[in-house]
Amino acid sequence: MNPNLDRLQTYPFEKLRDLYATDTPPADLPxxxxxxxxxxxxxxxxxKDALTANLGGLANYPATSGSDALRQSIADWIARRYGIPAPHVNEGATQVLPxxxxxxxxxxxxxxxxxxxxSKPVVISPNPFYQIYEGAALLAGARPFFLNTTPENGFRMDWAGxxxxxxxxxxxxxxxxxxxxxxxVMPLEEWRTLFELSDRHDxxxxxxxxxxEIYFDETQPPLGGLQAARQLGRDDYKNLVMFSSLSKRSNVPGLRSGFVAGDAAILKKFWLYRTYQGCAMSPPIQAASAAAWRDEAHVADNRRLYVEKFRQVTPLIARHLHTAQPDAGFYLWASVAATGLSDTEFARELRRQYNVTVLPGSYLARDVGGINPGRDFIRIALVAGVEECLEAARRIDAFCSSL
Ligand SMILES: Cc1ncc(COP(=O)(O)O)c(C=O)c1O
Incomplete structure (x- = not known):
C-alpha cells in the first residue's frame, strides 16, 4: 500500500463523533x-427541474471538459460577478473546467x-484550514508547511514568515x-504579494x-483571485487556479458541482490528469449547473437569510465569546478562552447539556510554532434556518451564562 496513506489525519467530523461517543444529550431538546x-x-x-428535464443525458459519456454550454455559463458568470472579461472557453486552451x-x-x-x-516538495497551507489541502499534499508526496492565521495577525497568511x-x-x-x-477575505495588496512570490519562486x-457568494453587503462582494489578477495586470492568470462551487451558493452540496478557472497552461495539464482520473460531470448535472450559474435571484435570496441570521445570532454569542461577523461565509469563529473551557470541553458540554453541535477549532488546525491556532476557538456554522440558528444562539447564551 501507499505508505503516505498512513500519514493522513483523522477527519474533524470523525473526531467529533468520538468526542460525543459516551454522552447522551437531553431528549427534550431537539x-x-x-x-x-x-x-x-x-x-x-x-x-431540480433542470436536472430531471435532462435525464436523457444519462445515455452519453460526458466529456471531461464539460459541455460548451456549461463552460460558457461559467465564463459568463465569472465576467458578471467579477467585472472582468469572460475567460476563454475554447477546447484545448480553455481557462474554465467544470x-x-x-x-x-x-x-x-x-x-x-x-x-x-x-526531493522534498512543499505545499503551503493556512492553519486552521480545510483538511483536504493537507491530505492532497501528503498523497502527492509533498510536505505541508502551515502558516498560522490568528487574531494577532488579523487572520492573514504571513508570507514574510x-x-x-x-x-x-x-x-x-x-x-x-x-x-x-x-x-x-484576502485584500488586493496580499494578492499582489502572493503573485510576486509566485513569479519569483514559480x-x-x-x-x-x-x-x-455568501456575503452581507450587496454592493461589496468579496474580491476574487481572478479579479485581483486582472486588477494587477495579470490577464493570463499566470500560475493561478481558482476553485468555485455551487454547493454553498445554490444550496446543492449533493449535486457535486463546481469549476476551476485560471491559467490555461495549467488547466490543459489538469484536464489531461482529469481524463485519466475519470471525474467528468454527469450530463444532467451539467445542465442543472448551467441553469444555476445563470441565475442570481436565488443567490441573493440566500444571502438575505444569512444576513438575518448573523444579525440576530452574533450579538447573543458575542455576549460571552469573543467573535464578530466575518467578512464573508457562514461561520462564526468564536473564542472560548474567556469561559475557562477548552474548545473540546466547550463543544462536548454544549451538546451534552443543550444538544447543539459545533466544531472544536483545534480539529481544524495543526500545532505549529508551539501553538494550535484553533485551540481556543469553536466554529459555528449558521447553516440551519433562521429560527433554528436563533434557538441555538439562545441555548449557547444560556450555557455560557451557567459557567
Ligand atoms: C474551504 C472549503 N473548500 C472546499 C469545500 C468543498 O466544497 P464542495 O466540494 O462542495 O464544492 C468546502 C466544503 O465545506 C470548504 O469548506
Whole structure:
C-alpha cells in the first residue's frame, strides 16, 4: 500500500463523533447541527427541474471538459460577478473546467502539480484550514508547511514568515478566501504579494473560493483571485487556479458541482490528469449547473437569510465569546478562552447539556510554532434556518451564562 496513506489525519467530523461517543444529550431538546458546513436552505426548484428535464443525458459519456454550454455559463458568470472579461472557453486552451465539487478538484490539483522527482516538495497551507489541502499534499508526496492565521495577525497568511528554503521547495500554495473557518477575505495588496512570490519562486496558487457568494453587503462582494489578477495586470492568470462551487451558493452540496478557472497552461495539464482520473460531470448535472450559474435571484435570496441570521445570532454569542461577523461565509469563529473551557470541553458540554453541535477549532488546525491556532476557538456554522440558528444562539447564551 501507499505508505503516505498512513500519514493522513483523522477527519474533524470523525473526531467529533468520538468526542460525543459516551454522552447522551437531553431528549427534550431537539438537536441543532451547526458543526458541519452543509447549507440547509432548500434547493431551488428550477435547479431540480433542470436536472430531471435532462435525464436523457444519462445515455452519453460526458466529456471531461464539460459541455460548451456549461463552460460558457461559467465564463459568463465569472465576467458578471467579477467585472472582468469572460475567460476563454475554447477546447484545448480553455481557462474554465467544470469539476464535481471543489473538494475533489482541490485534492486533484496537488496530484497534477507536484513534481514527483523533486526531493522534498512543499505545499503551503493556512492553519486552521480545510483538511483536504493537507491530505492532497501528503498523497502527492509533498510536505505541508502551515502558516498560522490568528487574531494577532488579523487572520492573514504571513508570507514574510516563510523561510527561504521553504519558498525554494514550494510547488503549490493553497489560499482560502473567504476563509474557512475565519471568514477572512484576502485584500488586493496580499494578492499582489502572493503573485510576486509566485513569479519569483514559480509555484501554483490554488485559490479556494467556495464561500465567495455568501456575503452581507450587496454592493461589496468579496474580491476574487481572478479579479485581483486582472486588477494587477495579470490577464493570463499566470500560475493561478481558482476553485468555485455551487454547493454553498445554490444550496446543492449533493449535486457535486463546481469549476476551476485560471491559467490555461495549467488547466490543459489538469484536464489531461482529469481524463485519466475519470471525474467528468454527469450530463444532467451539467445542465442543472448551467441553469444555476445563470441565475442570481436565488443567490441573493440566500444571502438575505444569512444576513438575518448573523444579525440576530452574533450579538447573543458575542455576549460571552469573543467573535464578530466575518467578512464573508457562514461561520462564526468564536473564542472560548474567556469561559475557562477548552474548545473540546466547550463543544462536548454544549451538546451534552443543550444538544447543539459545533466544531472544536483545534480539529481544524495543526500545532505549529508551539501553538494550535484553533485551540481556543469553536466554529459555528449558521447553516440551519433562521429560527433554528436563533434557538441555538439562545441555548449557547444560556450555557455560557451557567459557567
Ligand atoms: C474551504 C472549503 N473548500 C472546499 C469545500 C468543498 O466544497 P464542495 O466540494 O462542495 O464544492 C468546502 C466544503 O465545506 C470548504 O469548506
Amino acid at each position: 438537536e441543532i447541527k451547526l458543526h458541519i458546513g452543509e447549507p440547509q436552505h432548500p434547493t431551488p426548484q428550477f435547479i 469539476v464535481t465539487g471543489s473538494r475533489e478538484a482541490l485534492f486533484a490539483i496537488a496530484q497534477a502539480v507536484i513534481a514527483p522527482g523533486h 516563510v523561510p527561504t528554503e521553504i519558498w525554494r521547495d514550494c510547488q503549490l500554495v493553497y489560499v482560502c478566501s473567504p476563509g474557512n473557518p475565519t471568514g477572512k 509555484f501554483v496558487i490554488a485559490a479556494d473560493e467556495c464561500y465567495s
